[in-house]
Amino acid sequence: MSIIGEEPLPPGALEVETLGMTMRFGAFTALDDVSIRVAPGSFHALLGENGAGKSTLVKCIMGFYHATSGELLVGGREARIADPRHAHAMGLGMVYQHFTLVPSLTVAENLVISRKDAPAVIDWGKERAGLDAFMQSMPFRVPLDQTVARLAAGEKQKLEILKQLYLGRRFLILDEPTSVLTPDEADEVLGHVRALCEAGEISVLMITHKFREVTAFADEVSVLRRGKLVGQGKVADLTHAQMAAMMIGAEKDTTPAPRSGTTGAPVLEIDGIRALDRSGLKEIDIRSLTVRAGEIVGIAGISGNGQMELMEVLTGQRPLMAGAIKVEGAPYSATRAEAQRLAVRYLPEEPLRNACAGRMSVIENIAFRSFDRKGDSPRFWTSGKEMRARGTELIAAFKVKVAAPDGPIAALSGGNVQRAVLARELTGAVRLLVISNPCFGLDFSAVAEIRARIMAARNAGTAVLLMSEDLDEVMELSDRIVVMSEGRISYEVTAAQASLAEIGHHMGGHA
């Protein structure tokens, strides 16, 4: 660690400032002359569209990337951070967009081993006492003896934040910390973080796409667009519309897409299916579920209640123990030929893992549905030219931000992977669309655009099965809502009669 000056940093919340930070990846400038100051004890929000460079900025602060040019000041002194370890030693911590917990370790093990001064021989009796005391002092808790792999996403996110507090960080970066939390959970977690800011314990820089959280918890906000700092100010002085305008450069209408057309014949019929869940210990059991043409059926539920397994059953990744799935009256086992013939398309969650070949190029990934088809007939030789033309066209149409269309899709930002997969799945005639968390981690303009596309597909007669942890999304899009709890459908209601409170009640399994 090289801090100029010998005096130790003052205790309590840290001040962190970037001066003219620039980061280039080859010829591509991801970050362009960005200066942001996070005052000690303040809660600073960082807004920006997908691919605006938010993650890049914070990774430069944490020493994951070495900025091409620019300076970093910590506590008012220049700091050259070689790697994350140096950042940690200075009291800088980060909660990542992706989980960084170790799945096979228990919560207690995760906490203890993440400590820099973890003892060589761990006295579990003593550590447990310390951990229990720490947990008691926190407003929210996570069971210490559970292995992380068995925690629900929301609990993992809470644990990520708890871990940083346990490690005594004084400057905390949160990269979309609430994307996996319910609004109530998010308020709970952020409320506590905010209280720590006010107490002068920590300063926070939070990346988010949710204006509501910015208004409710942040003091100041900075907005990035295409790598440049395009706006900054006190949250109290700004409206949502003004923040949105800064993000996309112009005011844009985000009213829900119109609904039209009539509901037709059943397209997807699920009849008494049972399958084992991931742990192999529990079952999912869906008695009956029908999705009709021109209808969106939304599945609400807290993550980990069998939605993921249902998705895997529908995509053919998980074998059935009993029951049958029919599409347009024909038995459906999710082979590529069947999906092709019946025009069934998918957007699974974590699309980079479940719907992409990470090391193949963006163009190739977009061609997965079409590379072996020439119009309606199969083809033997693929055509690189057609693939490229089609890929380029779709990248433009779906506004996928790519530095290099021939580069691996894994290099795209989270939101852009989502768009690339949607571009592939929503093109051509689609009779059944099965989607899971389609707007996870997307900025508001992308969310509006993708929801509009889903609605347009519905209006054109596609049957849509939508699984989402975002209840607002389910409420906005669905014609009919079912609630999944413990692997079963516990409640069903038409959108017209749905009430948030009632659905929330069933999601919690208290029915």
Add this chain to the structure above:
Amino acid sequence: MAGDLGLWGIPVAIVGGAIRVSTPFLFVSLGEVLTERSGRINLGLEGTLVFGAMAGYGTAVLTGSAWAGVLVAALAGVVFGLVHGIICSLPKVNDIAVGIAMMLLGSGLAFYFGKPFIQPTAPDLPAIALGGWSDLPQVQAALNVNVLFLIGLALALVMAWMFRSTKVGLTLRVVGDSTDAARAMGLRPAVIRTLATAAGGAFAGVGGAYLSLYYPGSWNEAISSGQGLMAVALVIFARWNPVACFWAALLFGGAGALGPALQSVGVTKGYYLFYAAPYVLTLGVLIATSSTTRALSGAPGELSITK
């Protein structure tokens, strides 16, 4: 001949055989557990085992000390492990391919340097007679337990404790389960994996020294019958748990002793089929533990075969 023991000779011979045959399995599999828990697979341990057998034997012949042989075998294992670890730390290198190369290299070098040691005899490793309570010579022979077997048992217990209650152990598990998490903690996965592979190599080297210095107790080119490879299957069977490795090694050892045990009680036909028992067991284990829908429970997340 088992004579007065009759059919009882079979279990006695199997127990004795299990203890005798299991030691190399135990060491190699403990070494492999160490390596795999850090997120890498080292298939080269078979080569390390053979080289360790040669190096240990050669050293014992030259110095007259079996323990010096064990030490040199362990050091040779460290070198092989380091080479594997360092090569695998380079970008775009596959650990399985490197392992196969190291396996061939280890055996090749052992045969090359081992030629002069095929004739001379080396001192044996000491054994402890735990069968003194019995009058039966068969029981006494079966319970003549080599010191390395006991050391292996102790190592298994120490490793289990290490994975649970020491910083080193938890760090290894972190690195083996999630490279991202390890990086976020400021650990250097490549370095840690290389060190784990080196330590694992030492274990395999000792396993080799046992082969040449105790049982069968001489150096020749056919000294290993694939124990190094079977140990990898054994690790999966044992779910990456060192203590389970001990029991699995005994089981594999017992299976290996089945053929000789039958032969010793006078079965003259078909006993050689039972020589294949360990291999059949390996296949059976691999089939029984595979599933298309469930993640292998206990498998380190970064392992290239389970990813």
